[in-house]
Amino acid sequence: MRSGPQSRQQLAHSTGLDTSTIARTVPALAAAGWVVESVDRPVTPARGRPGKRVRVRHxxxxxxxxxxxxxxxxxxxxxxxxxxxxxxxxxxxxxxxxxxxxxxxxxxxxxxxxxxxxxxxxxxxxxxxxxxxxxxxxxxxxxxxxxxxxxxxxxxxxxxxxxxxxxxxxxxxxxxxxxGEHWLGAGRRVDDLAVITIGRGLGCGLVLGGRLHAGTSGSAGELGHLPLLPDGPLCGCGNRGCLEAVVSDQAVVAALRERLPGIDIRDFHDILRLAEAGNPVVLDGLARTGELLGRAVASVVNLVNPALVIIAGEMTSGMDFMEQPLRRATADHTFSAGWSECRLVIDRSGDExxxxxxxxxxxxxxxxxxxxxxxxxxxxx
Ligand SMILES: [Zn+2]
CATH class of the missing domain: 3.30.420.40 (ATPase, nucleotide binding domain)
Incomplete structure (x- = not known):
């Protein structure tokens, strides 16, 4: 399904099932409507019998x-x-x-x-x-x-x-x-990857050794609650100084409201409008956010040494103002070859x-x- 149409021989190879099992399974799956088996394109007689391929009915x-x-x-x-x-x-x-x-x-x-x-x-x-x-x-x-x-x-x-x-x-x-990214998206064929999301919270999903890593009780990847700043702002979890309390959209809005008391800032969209208009305080605030996010990415890279980091979520809409400091901070704070062997993808698709x-x-x-x-x-x- 993830590899496109395959011949029965290719299926046997990729699934590890023997050819007689494949021979029984393909017609059963076809009868149940999951797959069709058909000749892909005309094959010249010189190349032998036309090859049939099994495709999933997506x-x-x-x-x-x-x-x-x-x-x-x-x-x-x-x-x-x-x-x-x-x-x-x-x-x-x-x-x-x-x-x-x-x-x-x-x-x-x-x-x-x-x-x-x-x-x-x-x-x-x-x-x-x-x-x-x-x-x-x-x-x-x-x-x-x-x-x-x-x-x-x-x-x-x-x-x-x-x-x-x-x-x-x-x-x-x-x-x-x-x-999902590991299975069907940008992380196919990547065994170690992290998805870091920025928006209302700061999240992190980890695939390690080809498997989703949820941890002993299912709460692994709570990157947003790294207790980084002893005197930092209050976090939604009740603790003080979590990373999420300074890097989420609401945290950025709150911090910039404080620095710009004369300007009506309701949400992150207002911040983007001010950044596009060149407001230096807002540009500085977003650059600082990018840097903190870069430190968060470096923490993940140092901890699990992934081959791919995908950054996604609502706040990627501000990436034009955050990406440079993000990449710089990540490179500066990653140990040894961890960063040079890691690919960073920024997925800007919205809510969908x-x-x-x-x-x-x-x-x-x-x-x-x-x-x-x-x-x-x-x-x-
Ligand atoms: Zn917290």
Whole structure:
């Protein structure tokens, strides 16, 4: 699926299954609508028998992703190659869990209908729903703690699955993104990567040795809560001086409001407008933010030595004013060859990024669901 159309021989090689298992499995998967096997293009007789290749029917299997943000829901439908078919967003009037989860279910159902209409194939179907939440999420369902939403012990997947009838999986939003980038995005074939997100919070998802690293209790990658500044501002987590308390969008807004008391600054968009107009205080503030972010990237590089760092999230809209100091600080503070062997990608796609990450999570869960394989593969039979 991730490698494009393959012959049966190539499939046997890439999956490690023997050719007789492949010979039984391909027709079964084709009968179930997952793959088609066809001749790719005319092959000249001189090159022997026309080669058949097996391809996944991407557009016939859709996944829905919803990111629950502090102010809005962002949703998308993708095909199983990860391409976005339709996306939408919905403002939240309250963060009360029951109401929000009801809206998530409604959004997922509306997106399902629109996705199926757009694909317009009689046998198209939705294979699952992925939900991304900022915070500590365990067991693919339970939000243990999200200070951004002010939620504790909320069973997201069970509630939404009951309402929609869709297999539902919930994960920390940044971990969903990291797993998705590794599986279908810029991190394919990269075994060690970090996705660092900047926006309302500062998040980090890690793929180490080819696997998502969630840690012992599922809270790895909380880069935003590195306790860096003993006398720093109060963080949303209740501690003082966390990195997130100086690098998030709200922290930058608060700091620049203090430095520019005569100017009405409501949000990060206002800051960008002032930066574009050349306001020297704002330019200095954004450069400082870029430098702090660069130090954060260097911390991650020094700790886990990744081959790829992807920076994403809402604040990448200000990257024109932050990228240079970010790269300089990263280079200055990375030990030995860690930085020269690491690629930095800045992904500026907006809100859709999060919903896409959540949908990718649903695809990953669906193709890993044992029922799909056991129904079609009888290994060693
Ligand atoms: Zn904190």
């Amino acid at each position: 557009a016939h299997h859709l996944a829905v992703g919803v990111k629950i943000g502090p102010e809005k829901l962002t949703g998308a439908v993708t095909d199983i190659a990860g391409g976005v078919i339709v996306a939408d967003s919905l403002p939240l009037s309250s963060r009360e869990p029951d109401g929000v989860l009801g809206m998530v279910a409604e959004m997922a159902q509306a997106l399902t209908r629109r996705g199926l209409e757009l694909v317009d194939a009689a046998d198209a179907r939705v294979i699952g729903l992925g939900i991304g939440v900022g915070g500590h999420v365990v067991e693919g369902r339970l939000v243990v703690d999200s200070h951004i939403l002010n939620w504790r012990q909320v069973d997201v997947s069970s509630t939404v699955a009951r309402a929609t009838g869709l297999p539902t999986v919930t994960l920390n939003d940044v971990n969903a993104l990291a797993a 990024l999060w919903a896409r990450g959540a949908a990718w999570l649903a695809i990953r869960a669906a193709v890993r669901r044992p029922a799909i394989l056991s129904r079609h593969i009888e290994v060693g039979g």
